[in-house]
Amino acid sequence: MSATAGVGVLGCGPVTQAIHLPTLERVPEFHVARVMDINPEVAESVAGRVGAKWSTDADEVIADPDVDVVLVCSPNGFHAEQVIAACRAGKKAVLCEKPLAMTEEEAAEIARVSTETGVPVIVGAMHTFDPGWLAALDNWNEILTAAHTLRYSITLPPNPRFEDFATDIVGRPGPWQGGEFDADAAASMMSGSIMGLAIHDLPLIRMFCPDWEEAEVLSAQIIRSGGYLLHLRIGARNVRVAAVMTQTLQPEWRLEAIGDDIALDVDFPNSYVHYGSAVATLSRGTSAERVGPFEENGYVGEWRYLADLVNGRAEPIPIERLIDDVVFAIRIAGTGSTEVRDRFNREMETAR
Incomplete structure (x- = not known):
């Protein structure tokens, strides 16, 4: 693994471009390893900003051995399946933008897979x-x-x-x-x-x-x-x-x-x-x-919490708490x- 943890980004819309990429510049424990967007021009442009590889296929990003942490910034309807896939791929952690899931059934499956694989999930509720x-x-x-x-x-x-x-x-x-x-x-x-x-x-x-x-x-x-x-x-x-x-x-x-x-x-x-x-x-x-x-x-x-988590300096947020949050919503x-x-x-x- 690189001296810093590689981040794989799913979805290169405004949230990725205007929030996460500028933030990652302030957190030296990470580098962006690969980005994905269904629009190849957007994916290539965003990858060029951070010196990363790019793809139009989420599965390629999740399977990439250089990707230690998956950042899910895709449209809401894809969040659950991509979080679950990243957990099953054995990544060090998954950071998913809000909402974590769109149904209670999806939320329950995320909890089951995260617990089964031991891959911690974080929700990007910045407040x-x-x-x-x-x-x-x-x-x-x-x-x-x-x-x-x-x-x-x-x-x-x-x-x-x-x-x-x-x-x-x-x-x-x-x-x-x-x-x-x-x-x-x-x-x-x-x-x-x-x-x-x-x-x-x-x-x-x-x-x-x-x-x-x-x-x-x-x-x-x-x-x-x-x-x-x-x-x-x-x-x-x-x-x-x-x-x-x-x-x-x-x-x-x-x-x-x-x-x-x-x-x-x-x-x-x-x-x-x-x-x-x-x-x-x-x-x-x-x-x-x-x-x-x-x-x-x-x-x-x-992101600082995520760095501490990946490096063994912090305990995972209980998945039950995150599931209760999204079920409430x-x-x-x-x-x-x-x-x-x-x-x-x-x-x-x-x-x-």
Whole structure:
């Protein structure tokens, strides 16, 4: 094996180009050994940036003996099969972008194969590795049990604005050309929004909710211009999950946990930003304490953890925890989609 661990990349879209490749430049324990994309021009261009081999076949990357760690950045529907294949190939670890799986059955199979092969799996939920968030847990762990209200809100301009700050994107997918906006389209939009955007911080929400399996979707609404609004009841906790896509408002990515006499506010940096962690503020009455920002963000944090894992300096994250995280998201996406479809049909019926 090389002095550094070889990374094999499956999928060379904006997440690979604008997040992982710039991050890997900061983590000397790794080098990119091979990249794959179904578009050969994109694969060759991205490989040229990092001096790697390239392919249009995921199986070739997984089988490559120079690849020690597989990074799964393919479309969501391919995640489970590629994670499983990498585990069966006996790689040192697999880092999969969110979501880890799209069904509970896929999630269960990942857990089975990872356990059977002993290959650890990491999910690229960058905020779970953010130094500001981790410092908040270290300093104010009591908020996990004290909070009765949780608010998770995102305000974002289109991703290309941030992607272009990070790198020059080749082969960016074109804008989605939607058809008729009907009940099925609304339901699909809700499911895609939860599994593509809300899933970033649902693992953090779940940390506050040991009874997460009792989650009840009280209301769900899709914003046709881009966004969603969900109200949940999880045990004794009220949870609001919201996002809006905007061209004009100030970007924001925030998690708030509120108790009777204590409140935590975590202000995360936007996606694709390569400097600085979250800033976390804990308020008790009229006093407030703050941690962050730290110099590094969660992207670097996840790769540094992976380096420690590959080199025997860290313990694997229990696969059961990662499976519970994705099952939580899958169930909310399913229930939210059903609520949105029913709401759309009720409104259409009333309009008649």
